[in-house]
Amino acid sequence: MSADPSADRQEADQSAAARTVPLARGLSAKLLLLTIAFVLLAEVLIFLPSVASYRMAWLKERLGTAAAVSVVLVQGDPQSLSRSAQDDVLAAMGATAIAVRDGGVSRLLAVADMPPSVDEHIAVADTGMAEAIAGALDTLVFGGERMLRVYGPVGDSDKEFELIMPDRRLREAMLTYSRTVALIALLLSLVTATLVYAAIDRIMIRPIRAMTRSMLSFSQAPDDPSRVISPAARADEIGVAERELSMMQERLQRMLAEQKHLADLGLAVSKINHDMRNILASAQLMSDRLRQAKDPAVQAFAPKLLRTLDRAVAYSEGVLAYGRTQEAPPARRRLRLRRLVEEVHGLLDIGEGIEFVNAVPPDFEIDADADQLFRLLTNLARNAVQAMAADTESALVRRLTVSAERKGSVSRILIADTGPGLPPKARENLFAAFRGSARSGGTGLGLAIAQELARAHGGGVELVESVGGRTVFAVTIPDQPVRLEAARGILRRPA
Template identity: 80%
Template sequence: MSEIPTADERIDPAKAAAGTAPRSVPPRTVPLSRGLSTKLLLLTIVFVLLAEVLIFLPWIASYRVSWLKERLSTAAAVSIVLVQGDPASLSRAAQNDVLMAIGARAIAVRDGGVSRLLVVAEMPPQVDEHIDIANTGMVQGMTGALDTLFFGGNRMLRVFGPVGESDKEFELIMPDHSLRKAMLIYSRNVAFVSLLISLFTAMLVYAAIDLIMIGPIRTMTRSMLAFSEAPDDPGRIIRPAARADEIGVAERELSQMQERLQKMLAEQKHLADLGLAVSKINHDMRNILASAQLISDRLRQVRDPTVQAFAPKLLRALDRAVSYSEGVLAYGRTQEPPPSRRRLRLRQLVDDVHGLLDTEGGIEFVNAVDLAFEVDADSDQLFRVLTNLCRNAVQAMAADQESALVRRLAVSAERLGSVSRIIVTDTGPGLPPKARENLFAAFRGSARSGGTGLGLAIAYELIRAHGGTVELVESVGGRTTFAVTIPDQPVRLDQARSGLRRPA
């Protein structure tokens, strides 16, 4: 029986994500006396002994009745000889020898309602217990046997009953010390045999359960301890056996859980490394964008009509870039800031998104939003959401260079009560199944080779902060549709009442 190791320390995902390994603590081993194997063996021995005790009660009762029947049968044989002859012809010494051989004090026979005392050595002053051999039940036999076994030895018994096919009833007066001695010897032999059976059964049960259960559980325990020491090592993942029972299910679930945890820790470490790298790049990027803002301010002084048309868009793009750059460092410390919601003209916001897209490769952009359509949202955050969705659509359609293909990106909107629904539709090739499974998960929901999948993850987070949702409505070859749902802010009752009051 081997010892099962236990772990004193569990892995800290935060430390693993930061690339810091947990403090190494050597695992303890469970003492042999506290292991599952020892407990199983001892419990099996105890349970088998308890079962033997329950079986022992009817056994000892049956042995007591059989012992008394044997003595009564011997007395009956002697009685028949004496009845056919002359009992008075036996000398006192011969009577004592007969009674001593049987272990009795007196022998009597009852025939036709008449009782005859055949042989008597010394009639006892009293009889402590009367035993009817023919009418002794199981419960009465067990209680009598226990009484004789624990409290007997100095009692006088009267045993009576028929023997064989004879119509006579024989009686036997005898002390119970010989019966108790025989019962003690029988009990000792039964206890010894029961102990051997218990040990043999326990070893067989232990061997079977150790092979079926304890061994696999020990393997899973060692695998968990080994995995906790080095969760980034693929070799520490348990290899499940091809079993269809509960142990096999547990091994497969543990293997899948370890694989998911390993991927999650790798992604967290990737995010931590990426955040550090972006923070370093962002520090210098802000200076470059500030210089670009100064140059763009000078462009506004140029009188060229073309420059005057593009200068405002360039300024807005640079302002947003600076704002995003400043928000990158804040994101590393906290989450996205809560949305600052205002009433926006969605068509103009969609035009600004169009101005940042590269649609010169034959991609048609359709702004189907009504001029009067308004949405209750944060301008910068909604701009980021639509930019990510539209840029993904443009990149997907730009991958197909066939001139006959229709490449169109359309943005429309509709209002359902107090809910605004923005629909982004493209005629690209559609999303692959792998991207659909992890659509809004960072680093797993990318539809392009080499993509990070951050765009949809960011869009999902920003819209959820508005109390809305981003969902994939349809994705087949030639049509992909995303829907952004944003509910209006709830109006407080006191503000609504104050707004309806007429001025005095």
Template identity: 75%
Template sequence: MSDRETQDAVGDAGQAPPRSVPLARGLSTKLLMLTVLFVMMAEVLIFLPSVANFKLRWLEERLGTAAAVSVVLVQDDSESLPRTLQDDVLAALGAKAVAVRNGGVSRLLVIAEMPPQVDEHVDLAGSGPIDAMSGALDTLFFGGDRIIRVFGTVGESDTEFELVIPDKRLRAAMLVYSRNVALLSLVISLFTATLVYAAIDRIMIRPIRAMTSSMLAFARSPDDPRRVIAPENRDDEIGVAERELAGMQGQLQRTLAEQKHLADLGLAVSKINHDMRNILASAQLLSDRLSGVRDPSVQAVAPKLLRALDRAVSYSEGVLAYGRTQDPPPSRRRLRLRQLVDEVGDLLGVEAAIGIEFVNAVEADMEVDADSDQLFRVLTNLARNAIEAMAGDEDAAVVRRLTISAERTGSVSRIQVTDTGPGLPQKARENLFAAFRGSARSGGTGLGLAIAHELVRAHGGTLELVESIGGRTVFAVTIPDQPVRLDEARGLRRPA
């Protein structure tokens, strides 16, 4: 893609998302603001019953004072009190009238000016929480020029006292109380938000910020081992996330290294491919001359040598670089498997290997539906791995035998490659078909099993490790016959 196309693509998709988060939109700022908001909402829920209780206590104090004055007025006969003294009593209470009810009889003790109507009746003993909160809010927002009648008993006395009082002073006191509660709530909210912010920032935000920075740094230089995050020793979700991120980054680095190795390997093979083809062509010319020699031993070896060179030329022309080139789809034919296995043994020279016995246990009439060259490569890779595993045993008494057998069940062919080697190590079994990781010996690449696995899968079959213990390792290649297309089968049956 050219620079112009890249710019157009970016322009069509809009601006790229930022790779860093401004502080104003960061999680820390959002956390602080949400904590303050939620604490203030909680304070509002506390404020409603609190201001309602303040109103009732304020009225209760006034009624208690009026009750104390009423006792004196009842004993001294309030009707004989001078008017100025009555006004002083009412002014001290901030009330319009004071009355007492005892034994069902109500008596007005002091009165300054009877208001034309009473706007609210408050029963200190019988006010429910809902009524108290709604009345407090009504006084707080709409009061100031209303008259309230307050009544109830004081202490353990059965005498009921009544007080008619304007709500102006009550509203003023409630406003002061509300202001104080609001300021206190704000201080509590900020203090709580600071503590919550500091705790969560230390426990969550900082590790998340560290993981974000690590991912951005890793994206800039994924091949640098220093970019892999160092997980903290934590057993919570953040610790699990850090360890998983470190594992994924490490795995990605290994994968990138393997891909680079494969790319370098493919480049090297492509450079030597031309020279290799020339060398093989010269070898073919020499082998053609051998076919004219009348020596029986030469006549027996020459055809095998020609077939081996033909396969080598074919592989070279395909640039055999694992992971860089794709093998062509298998060209499947009916093959005599025993003959193909004999060719594998001749190519590997197993018979010449000291102390290693090669057994072709395939029945003479066994046929398999497969690509000849690709199946040959599969069996060669499996057999070569088995020979290398057994060649490390120096004890002459140890049995070293490589056996290739096969059986057919319906339309499925199953080929087994069995050796008496030491078995695969644990690491090789865990990365069985992974290139550069599935090798059973030091210095190996593990490409043989990886190539064989891909070729078998191309046939629609499977390659599996059946058994691997000391003295017996079995690989099984399962290849089904290619299915018959119904339209072609019907075409064959259609009369001319």
């Protein structure tokens, strides 16, 4: 613990700040800005063909007006129109000259001030969209001081009308149109962004924010069941995420509870272990005196008693090690399995009416750690005996059979009993400590320890069969692999 309370408070404040997302950096703000940006981008893509179409429509309208004036002038006498009248007509249209081409003959109908040159020729009937967009951008950026020649047919007339005009009015009209479109686009983007934001915020952001708060709250007190998120009844990805998060939090709570059980078990065993070792030491002294007795029965019994006491000490330390750390690596040797099974039989507290059958062949050898394999078989055999001991019906066959077989370099030990079988809950949590017990009040540590010891040998424990009247566990232990260097050394030795 830190000696400076202010430093602890500062560290807590920094941790809280790291867990809090500012509004400006949150998903909501990012979503709103991205929506506005994307809508504006879409409006820009729409604006280009729109302003190009507006430019061509404006020019066609002027050309149509010029065509109407041309019809009047052609039917009358263009020379009879005074100069001031021609100027008024051209000024109203924003043009400097009007001409008509009929049958290959071009006639100048009205002219105010003929320019020396024309900057751009626009055929309103033959201009494509790409060319129109390029022309619109050119007019917006560089226009205002250039002269245009606009020509083409109007309606069903076979005549072609021409209009010479400056582009100043056209550019002013396009700028006004662009400002209107930009304002509408901005307003549309804000409305769209607001609607999209409100919809996505309700559908996605709020549930994600709720999951974030749940995870932060759960991390502060993971053992509190009220901190587990309550998933909504949704069938989409958010609903799946909420349900998975809820199940993960529940599994984590169970794991923490199991770890707490293991820690409590380790603490309890560590308190008991000291006194138990003293008691067993006294028992070992008394057993040493029993060796001096001349009674043959006592002489035969004393070594078994010593081995049992040694194993009792090792078991208390092994339970403590299981609650605290992992098992030690196995010290593997070649063993005669039948003799080891006989020792397991001698240690079991088998009640009346239960038969123990050692069906292991006398010459069967296995490559394993003697103490760890003894513990493994003892746990499995004791579970079988306890399951059969619960049946008190005298007519029932209660038999525990231990057999073995070898397939190549793999040894397989079968522990079969005629008990009632495992209940479904025990089969679901078969090798889980504190959850895999088939008896009321059991801890389930026996199968968990057996599985850990078998895996330390590179094998495993599996439930082969479990029905009423027959339960079979199989322990698989492969021989340890031969080191390549050692095998080469043996092959190189002279015969």
